[in-house]
Amino acid sequence: MFENEERTNLEDLGEFGLISHLTKNIKLGQPSTIKGVGDDAAVLDFTGKKVLISTDMLLEGIHFDLAYTPLKHLGYKAIQVNLSDIYAMNGIASQVTVSIGMSSKFPLEAIEELYEGIYIACEKYNVDLIGGDTTSSKQGLVISVTSIGYADEADVVYRNGAGEGDLICVSGDLGGAYVGLQLLEREKLVYLENPNIQPDLEGKDYIVERQLKPEARRDIVELLKSIAVKPTAMIDVSDGLASEILHICKQSDKGCNLYEEKIPLDPMTYETAREFNLDPTVCALSGGEDYELLFTVKQADYDKIKFKMDITIIGHITEPSAGCNLITTSGNSHPLKAQGWNAFKNEE
């Protein structure tokens, strides 16, 4: 039943537009709500510590394809994707809830494999699975995870704290998960055309793993703490570097210059992107699913950061009127655009 006769296409709004539209009239009434919608995780005040809560939903055919996703990996990834949001607040993840909807045609052993991956991730990251829901689905596999974490008030890092002149840093390397996905999609097509041909993923372990088995960067949060660097703003790279830095700049009311030559790419990402006639920089900017941490630090912290192997300085924050720009290797400046993964443009 649907009473309103007006029709506006969700495709025209896009995911962020829809969220913005739907949440613009939220009234927060609880004194315990410090930060609601609008960051990687909500911040609640339950005395002493801030409680961090984040949630994500993964749907078959949208977020994953069971043709090439082992269930154990899927369970592992579902947890990592969520923990990543807690770390992006500079917090410590402590618990998760997991709700699963699946066809009753799935045998128990399949769902066990899924949970095996979930438990491996929980154990590795020292988080407790503390609840959830398990139900039948008529429509394929549905996974919803809520993660809970905590941090001292002084340690919480929002998206909106970037200051002019701050250095823009990113952990690990980018674009690999997206290129890995292209590889898996190609091998799926080959297989569908001729089931006798085995998938050719030889030597591509790294990027396939970036797609199927990402690791949330708890180690980066710990590293930053150990060298006494508190980022001024932070976000995790789920939708692509461009989309994420635009979030930080918009919420901080600042601009930025990102330097193409500084964007960290694994050689395998670079080579494989070229094989697919893809621009490796575009894969990093718009590919998404890398689950690295993108953060800004004060210039005064440069000496503490500069020799950390797993952190790359890729640009700096500018005044807002300068806009958000990519400075290409050839020296040109292009406005950054969020062309990341859009849940409402992804449907066939």
Next chain:
Amino acid sequence: MFENEERTNLEDLGEFGLISHLTKNIKLGQPSTIKGVGDDAAVLDFTGKKVLISTDMLLEGIHFDLAYTPLKHLGYKAIQVNLSDIYAMNGIASQVTVSIGMSSKFPLEAIEELYEGIYIACEKYNVDLIGGDTTSSKQGLVISVTSIGYADEADVVYRNGAGEGDLICVSGDLGGAYVGLQLLEREKLVYLENPNIQPDLEGKDYIVERQLKPEARRDIVELLKSIAVKPTAMIDVSDGLASEILHICKQSDKGCNLYEEKIPLDPMTYETAREFNLDPTVCALSGGEDYELLFTVKQADYDKIKFKMDITIIGHITEPSAGCNLITTSGNSHPLKAQGWNAFKNEE
């Protein structure tokens, strides 16, 4: 991909069997985890207050049918169903997260109606919507809600505290939501056979509303506090009275006697059940979705409870060897069986 060749049917396990199976090896490692899987909500210790977290997933075709469920009601119900779990811990609900998966064919106005119901419920129950996820779905509407609440440690009520001789109490009346569902299903069939016939729900507002727009019993939690009664055990009635009292008895290692003649039934529930040739008592025992609170209190609290209009004493807790029994109006004793809603037997 699915590597394990063994196959066990989920149908054979049932929902509780599956959860029990999947969670039996959980190791809790966080000092902040006081209670994980196994109650209405998880209890976490974040200094001072206990934090309560609960989550539920609602799937189209399993939990709701859009043929007769207005989206606004659906949004409202999705929140109520979750808050009910926080109240069942004797807690105060304070926040929710809401994740929605829906076809991009839905117009914006449809999803706005859904959120309108969500916001109305949040405002009425004074909870903040603090996060969530919105994504495309290839498979119909998916709603996942996590609710967060809190309570003083001394106030938290688990399922496992029922003592021998305790009185079994239930709020409101039972079976209405199930009978309301029968009515809606019948009118749907009539409509499908002849779209010119308008639904005949006249005079049935109460039971239709019990199904489409349940109310979580925050008022009962407040009432009990105001008369200084702390239940010894509590659960909300989502799967039917029989299933819920069996949970309390199993977790408390006790038996019970429930008295058929005491089970509160609204006259409309009774009459409409009869029209459908259904036993009204069975509707109360196995129908589910009433979202009333079922709780046990010490006999010493009898005087405080006995004249409360909205609370009915329906039996008492016994020693475990006596089993869990329904004493019928004719004086016979029958073992109670959980024949409530089973998510894995509900699929066509």
